[in-house]
Amino acid sequence: MATIWAVCRAVAGQPTRLSLELATLARTLGAASGGDAVGLVIGDDPAAAGKVLATYLPRLVGMPPTPARPWGASAAQLVIDQVDPVRDIVLVPADPEGLALAGILVGLTAMPVLVNATGVRWDHGLYVVDMSTFGGRLRTTSTFTGAGGGIIVVRPGAVTVSTVGVGPGLAELIEPASNAASQMPSDVEVVERVPAGIETTASIEEARIVVGGGRGVGGPDGFRLLAELAATLGGAVGATRAAVDAGWIDYAQQIGQTGKTVRPDLYIACGISGAIQHKVGVQTAGTIIAIDRDPDAPIREFADVLVVGDLFAVVPALTDAIRDRRAVS
Secondary structure, three states, rough: OOEEEEEEEEEEEEEEEEHHHHHHHHHHHHHHHOOOEEEEEEOOOOHHHHHHHHHHOOOEEOOOOOOOOOHHHHHHHHHHHHOOOOOOOEEEEHHHHHHHHHHHHHHHHOOOEEEEEEEEEEOOEEEEEEEHHHHHHHEEEEOOOOOOOEEEEOOOOOOOOOOOOOOOOOEEEEHHHHHHHHHHOOOOOOOOOOOOOOOOOOOOOOOOEEEEEEEOOHHHHHHHHHHHHHHHHHHHHEHHHHHHHHHOOOOOHHHHHOOEEEOOOOOEEEEEOOOOHHHHOOHHHHHEEEEEOOOHHHHOOOOEEEEEOOOOHHHHHHHHHHHHHHHHH
């Protein structure tokens, strides 16, 4: 049977939340299909991350990142070393690093790829992939032809994380050097660095609380108000595509069909109308609170609470109220 590989990213010795979801999915698919489930751990201190992932997967292979190479290039090196491109399934995170990895793998291995997966299951001898297309308006179901191997790019929130016992940790730690390295794109020289516009204390994929801003925020100054609220709550700042395209905030914070899917316990939407493309990225949040001047904004249809008011008055007042409550407690 095929091996299901979960490509996991380690940051400061800890797997990302999406990595835990991929590990859970790989284990589930392996159990259903009778195949092996293995995690590939790439990042800082993969052995430490492996101790966490050992509660999700029975076997893990790790590698620190290759110096002076992006994470995707290091991950591609390990995948090419380990995977049978004809029959194996490779689960890749649908974040910027994962998308870069998928592109490298398609170019170097000619493996087929299915993207924007919102669900993957084993059904009648096939790996069936549910995908969101056309801005979330349509759901499609696809599978791989031939021997069945391929790359599946999985969106965050597609899987509920679950553990199973405690495994042995990393079975193998590979040094960043292999025959695949010679096939990697040439290193590039960095000639300029542009800092991100809004700094947050957590990534939007990992944060339990996300404060999102849309066109109604009005500009970078408006996002600084959201950043203050997010910092007070210990959360992160997200944005719609319109705000990102306007240059008000970095693309890494974009939520929606063409950005990231988030699954926080609380999502506070500020000045966001609620287009279907954005709904796709936040609909798995635990609670959604929307702040908007328009009582008929489409976001009212899926928000748990709609605050009708000027965000430039509501957000600072909310931030002050939270600070005051914490000062008292």
